[in-house]
Amino acid sequence: MASSKDKIAVITGGSRGLGRNMAIALAKKGINIILTYHSNQEQAAEVVEEIKTLGQKAIAYQLNTSDIKQFDTFLKSVSEYLHQEIGNPNFDFLINNAGTALYAPFAETTETQFDEAMNIHYKGVFFLTQKALPQLNEGGSIINISSGLARFSLPGSSAYGAMKGAIEVLTRYLAKELGSRQIRANVVAPGAIETDFGGGHVRDNKEVNQMVASNTALGRAGLPEDIGGVVAFLCSPEASWINGQRIEVSGGMFV
Numbered sequence: 273m274a275s276s277k278d279k280i281a282v283i284t285g286g287s288r289g290l291g292r293n294m295a296i297a298l299a300k301k302g303i304n305i306i307l308t309y310h311s312n313q314e315q316a317a318e319v320v321e322e323i324k325t326l327g328q329k330a331i332a333y334q335l336n337t338s339d340i341k342q343f344d345t346f347l348k349s350v351s352e353y354l355h356q357e358i359g360n361p362n363f364d365f366l367i368n369n370a371g372t373a374l375y376a377p378f379a380e381t382t383e384t385q386f387d388e389a390m391n392i393h394y395k396g397v398f399f400l401t402q403k404a405l406p407q408l409n410e411g412g413s414i415i416n417i418s419s420g421l422a423r424f425s426l427p428g429s430s431a432y433g434a435m436k437g438a439i440e441v442l443t444r445y446l447a448k449e450l451g452s453r454q455i456r457a458n459v460v461a462p463g464a465i466e467t468d469f470g471g472g473h474v475r476d477n478k479e480v481n482q483m484v485a486s487n488t489a490l491g492r493a494g495l496p497e498d499i500g501g502v503v504a505f506l507c508s509p510e511a512s513w514i515n516g517q518r519i520e521v522s523g524g525m526f527v
Contacts (some may be wrong), residue, residue, distance in 0.1 A: 280329075280363035281507060282306045283351065285370030286372070287316035288410050289467035290417070294367060297500030298507060299323040299330070306350055306363065308335035308370065324376050329357060337370040338391035343403045351407060364412045365507045366404050367437075368397045371417065373470030378430040386431050393435040398442060411454045416443050418461040418518065424526040428442055436461070440518055447516030456515040458506055462524025465494040489524025497524070 281298050285291040295305045298317070299478035305323050309316035309332055316332035323330035324404025330351055337348050353362035374381075374389045386523065401414060408414070418440050421433035446457035464484040474480055474493050486491040502521050505511055 278304075278358065279365070279462040279507075280304045280306060280358075281306075281365035281367060283367040283369055284308045284335065285310070287312055287319055287332065289412070289469055290462065290496050291367075291374045292319050292367040293496040293500035294321055295323060295330075295500075296326075297309060297497075297504040298365075299326045299334065301504045301508060302328065303365070303504075303507060305404065306328040306330070306353070307332050308337065308346070308368070310334070310336060314484065315451045335370075336374050337368075337400060340396065340399045343400050347403055347407060356389060362407050362409045364409050365415070366401060366412070367415045367503060368401065369417045371469075372397075373473065374432045375428045375473070376431070377428055378520070379441040381431050387510055389431050389435060393432065394438050394442075397439060399440045401446070405450075408455060410458075413507055413511075414443070414446055414450075414455065414457040415503055416440075416457070420463040420520060420525055422461060423520065430519060443518075444516050451515070456506075456512070458514060458516065459518040460499065460502055460506070461518055461520040461522070462499050463488065463494050463520065463525040465496060465499065467496055484525065487526055488522065489527055492523065494521070494523055518519050 281303050283291055283295050285293045287309035295307050300306055320330040320332050333346055333349055354361050362421055369395055374385055376385055416439050418436040421429045422436040422440055443457045443459045464474045474484060479520055481493050485491055
């Protein structure tokens with residue numbers, strides 16, 4: 273079995289917020305990182321440099337995870353990079369993290385909003401994972417990022433929460449169908465986290481932050497560093513018997 277130093281994780285949306293923290297946490301475990309970013313190349317480059325200071329290999333690629341037409345080119349670039357770096361086009365972990373917020377009441381959600389959310393939160397995850405399968409090593413792992421909003425309901429998140437619910441069902445199917453290759457599939461479902469997600473909705477809106485804290489058993493909103501270590505754990509040998517599971521990381525929100 274390859275050592276951690278030889279293992280590679282692909283993380284979508286790894287330039288900021290939760291994805292950045294996941295990338296750093298995995299690098300600290302000795303895993304090399306390939307991350308994607310949507311528009312901020314400078315932020316992505318900063319994450320790459322931070323990972324390199326930890327002694328791991330890292331590279332960032334621009335990718336719109338809602339545009340399936342980009343996936344073949346992206347995976348070809350990943351293959352060529354890995355051939356050059358390690359002589360093998362395959363990687364070990366796929367972490368489907370990229371996403372955007374959608375806050376709209378059910379009665380006012382437009383078809384355009386719905387389609388944009390569906391493309392990034394479900395369709396893109398489905399087909400990027402499908403297309404990545406030939407490059408995913410046997411014994412590897414898929415981690416899909418969901419949300420506490422797939423378990424509890426807050427007004428204004430009907431489309432987003434429902435799509436995250438679909439991701440959770442898909443993950444169980446992946447666990448079942450990929451088990452013959454010893455590939456595990458799990459869900460990490462963060463609660464409300466203080467990041468710039470949704471324009472800093474939880475971080476910067478005092479009323480929202482206090483609402484979250486008052487409904488969380490541990491008495492605060494989550495921080496990015498609350499999530500990355502859980503993802504890194506699921507990519508570790510210690511988690512090798514965890515499969516088809518949903519792990520909510522919310523501090524006990526609405527328990």
